[in-house]
Amino acid sequence: MGLKKGRRRAPLWEAMKAYLERGPASWHTPGHGGGRGAWRDFYRRLGPEVFRMDLTEVPGLDNLQEPRSVIREAQELAAAFFGAGRTFFLVNGASAGIAAVILATCRPGDAVLMPRYAHRSVFAGLILSGARPVYLETVWLPDLDMVLGVEPAAVERALEDNPRARLLLLVHPTYEGMVPPTRSLVELAHGRGARVLVDAAHGAHFGLDPRLPPSPLALGADYVVHGTHKTLGALTQAAMLHLRPGLEGGEIEQALGLLQTTSPSYLLLASLDAARVRAEGRGRRDWARAVDRSLELRRELQDLGLPLLEGRDVRSAAVADTDVTRLVLPAGPLGMTGPELARALRERGQEMEMAADKYVVGILTPAHRQAVVRGFLRALEEIAGEAMSSGVPAGPAPGWPAVGCRTLPPVALTPREAFQAAHYTLPLEEAVGRVAAELVAPCPPGVALVAPGEVLTPEIVERLALLRGPGSKIRVVDA
Ligand SMILES: Cc1ncc(COP(=O)(O)O)c(C=O)c1O
Numbered sequence: 001m002g003l004k005k006g007r008r009r010a011p012l013w014e015a016m017k018a019y020l021e022r023g024p025a026s027w028h029t030p031g032h033g034g035g036r037g038a039w040r041d042f043y044r045r046l047g048p049e050v051f052r053m054d055l056t057e058v059p060g061l062d063n064l065q066e067p068r069s070v071i072r073e074a075q076e077l078a079a080a081f082f083g084a085g086r087t088f089f090l091v092n093g094a095s096a097g098i099a100a101v102i103l104a105t106c107r108p109g110d111a112v113l114m115p116r117y118a119h120r121s122v123f124a125g126l127i128l129s130g131a132r133p134v135y136l137e138t139v140w141l142p143d144l145d146m147v148l149g150v151e152p153a154a155v156e157r158a159l160e161d162n163p164r165a166r167l168l169l170l171v172h173p174t175y176e177g178m179v180p181p182t183r184s185l186v187e188l189a190h191g192r193g194a195r196v197l198v199d200a201a202h203g204a205h206f207g208l209d210p211r212l213p214p215s216p217l218a219l220g221a222d223y224v225v226h227g228t229h230k231t232l233g234a235l236t237q238a239a240m241l242h243l244r245p246g247l248e249g250g251e252i253e254q255a256l257g258l259l260q261t262t263s264p265s266y267l268l269l270a271s272l273d274a275a276r277v278r279a280e281g282r283g284r285r286d287w288a289r290a291v292d293r294s295l296e297l298r299r300e301l302q303d304l305g306l307p308l309l310e311g312r313d314v315r316s317a318a319v320a321d322t323d324v325t326r327l328v329l330p331a332g333p334l335g336m337t338g339p340e341l342a343r344a345l346r347e348r349g350q351e352m353e354m355a356a357d358k359y360v361v362g363i364l365t366p367a368h369r370q371a372v373v374r375g376f377l378r379a380l381e382e383i384a385g386e387a388m389s390s391g392v393p394a395g396p397a398p399g400w401p402a403v404g405c406r407t408l409p410p411v412a413l414t415p416r417e418a419f420q421a422a423h424y425t426l427p428l429e430e431a432v433g434r435v436a437a438e439l440v441a442p443c444p445p446g447v448a449l450v451a452p453g454e455v456l457t458p459e460i461v462e463r464l465a466l467l468r469g470p471g472s473k474i475r476v477v478d479a
Contacts, residue, residue, distance in 0.1 A: 019060055223244075349375065
């Protein structure tokens, strides 16, 4: 990542400000007309500038579908900073980038090698393209029922068994901050003629401090999707798709043209420009401070008897690195389940990113001031004190639906075949052995409990029943 002063410009943002300086009367969308047509309460809360800056494709502000001026320049600056050959701005989250790459690179029946814990947007790409998933064996951390990743040996076997695989999908990092040995996996895939799409939705900040994992763009990945809104300073929904230098990307442009709106929010687009400027100008300082703060928090929680999961706790060929700013807090030592711990924290004003069966996940970013970290520690001290005085036994209570499922379900149809097949709904208790026609992937983390085309095993049906409640139904293929 470069740090050239000349690049600390935000061409799209500057163009938007210049347009407003000119102040032409609006005879175009959006209908709120700079706020005058908006609901008063909404307008007052957001403030006039949000509405004034909510611009559209007027002359001088370029066009996301075919960028030629300021959007193009902003994308080029982002590509240069993140080490890509080409960068596309996304206004429908990382999801749009992931689906677009699969749609652009795969044809019906092509194999996509992927972990079963991939995000639901991967299934959107499979349904759209007609490609078929080949699930890679997953390594779990048994104590926490937590996904670690996929080992190179599993990827090698899958590549051997599927010599015509188009794409290898990697998640770098997982929701819990686990980073796979991406460089070796990319080499394996490239050796067999497959391209590599890296879902780095949670890793846009990687490479900004030497104590953070490397960016997958530095490890040879072909396509890297950043959820710029997740860990950098962009607005929610704003993301980027990066291509490695040397890839032309015309087909990706086509696919994105189909999947993205023709009315992109300029607030979202400008926030990508702004997030890149901040990362370029202050990213190293920002993330050095965030890493320091996380290390300190880790020491304090250790002293409290509530250690966070550390890289050294995870010994597996599936994990090459971990993100120190991702906080994985086991709930077992407090005698709680993850959801119970999340609730106890919520009652004390702390809202976590996710609760899994046996742990909660928090994200620490440069936005966390010392006082916020102190508040989190105080809340945990209080929870630990209460747990101790009530004498609760260690170990979480059973019965909460886990994220995803442990065993890989048999695949009967491609996701597209199942999605498009004649189908009907069935009470869950009658669904074992049937082929699912729908995707069930609760967010967060958006991992499929069941995907279209999969045979509903007793384990999946049991978890669906826990998730959806008694008397619930599922859409199955009418075979
Ligand atoms: C691993 C992973 N990939 C992709 C996505 C999709 O990102 P977005 O919400 O920006 O579309 C998410 C969202 O949570 C995610 O966790």
